[in-house]
Amino acid sequence: MVKLKFAGNTDDLIELVSYLLKNNITTVAMESTGVYWEVIYNLIEEAGITVYLVNPTHVKNVPGRRKDDKSDARWIQKLHKFGLLSASFRPQLEDRVLHTLHRQRVKLVQLSSDELRRMQKALDLMNVRVHKAISTINSYTGMNIIRAIVNGEHNPKVLAKMRDSRCKCSTEELEAALTGYYSPHQILALKHALERYDNLKKQINEIDAAIEETLRKLIPLSEEVIKKEMEKAPKQPKKNSNEPSFHFMAYNMMLVGKDPTVLPGISIQSAMGLLCELGRDFDKWPTVKHFTSYLTLAPVQKISGGKLLKSATRAGAPPAAVIFKQSAATVTRTDTALGANFRRLAIRKGRGKAVTATARKLAEQYYYLMKFGREYIDKGAEEYEKIHHQKQLVGLTKMAAKLNMTVIPNQ
Secondary structure: OOOOOOOOOHHHHHHHHHHHHHOOOOEEEEEOOOOOHHHHHHHHHHOOOEEEEEOHHHOOOOOOOOOOHHHHHHHHHHHHHOOOOOOOOOOOHHHHHHHHHHHHHHHHHHHHHHHHHHHHHHHHHOOOOHHHOOOOOOOHHHHHHHHHHHOOOOOHHHHHOOOOOOOOOOHHHHHHHOOOOOOHHHHHHHHHHHHHHHHHHHHHHHHHHHHHHHHHHHOOOOHHHHHHHHHHOOOOOOOOOOOOOOOHHHHHHHHOOOOHHHOOOOOHHHHHHHHHHHOOOHHHOOOHHHHHHHOOOOOEEEEEOOEEEEEEOOOOOOHHHHHHHHHHHHHOOOOOHHHHHHHHHHHHHOHHHHHHHHHHHHHHHHHHHHHHOOOOOOOOHHHHHHHHHHHHHHHHHHHHHHOOOOOOOOO
């Protein structure tokens, strides 16, 4: 057996790929540890070799075996030889740019939210209770007032005049909320948080532009046709400041031809996240059970001797599962069948399990929509309650029959 050693520099990695091709290697298995695997993974995949990216927890050490990189590699090769390894999900090559850009965007949105909280803290410490008068400080009125405070305007009467006509509060209420103790050191903290917030929003807009450009390249249409379709597309409603700055749904319809926002709780921002995280190829999951299992939304049952020992979802969740859970949490406020089911589960099993169960139902509907084009038809909360009542009645009737009793409905 020839022992070979390749360094981690680019030239050495290219030499490694050439060696694999020269020896007619068709599949390669490797662990997904850190980010070091990504470069060699892409090089091997571009060479036409099938890569099995293996979860390290699936490749457990055997007792008595020396633990080092070489023995690990031999162990992975042995498991792969006998077909005992399954490949982790990886978006197709052309979708990975969206995947990377979206994760950067999510991180920047989280950081911008932190800066908003720092601005809120500085205002609270000065007893400037502007958040009690307007809905959010990053609204048009809120940001105008904050910028004026940073620029040296501390007169409540002048600041209150910056109120937008759409604000529900009156000018007098806003003036009272803006009366406070404007401390120089807190204004400095407010200024620094505002500068960081503006910089982060600028970076988010740059990522949005990169995502839009990538989507245009992926759409199999000419630039003229894309431009005409964008002009015909209905205006995209913007419900919060974190939604994409471009018309994502128009691009989404041209790219995949399906609208995931028809599902309860799925917003435009969620739809963009799911497309970037999961890609367009749903053939990687043969059934919906494989899909929900990948998302860790399906319970893992441990059975021994025919007895169920434990049934619970796996720890941790991929970003796509987080999106489904966030969407499920908003369903509780909707007058839909899924919302009614969420509220019933929350009473019986608690909100946490209700969120997971509803997220699984949403994931199933998303899978059917994206893979088969099956449209979601909502029956409504009232129809759901009616069906649930009928099921309860059937159950009570069967129980009464076992006790030689009869269920008599109220007249």
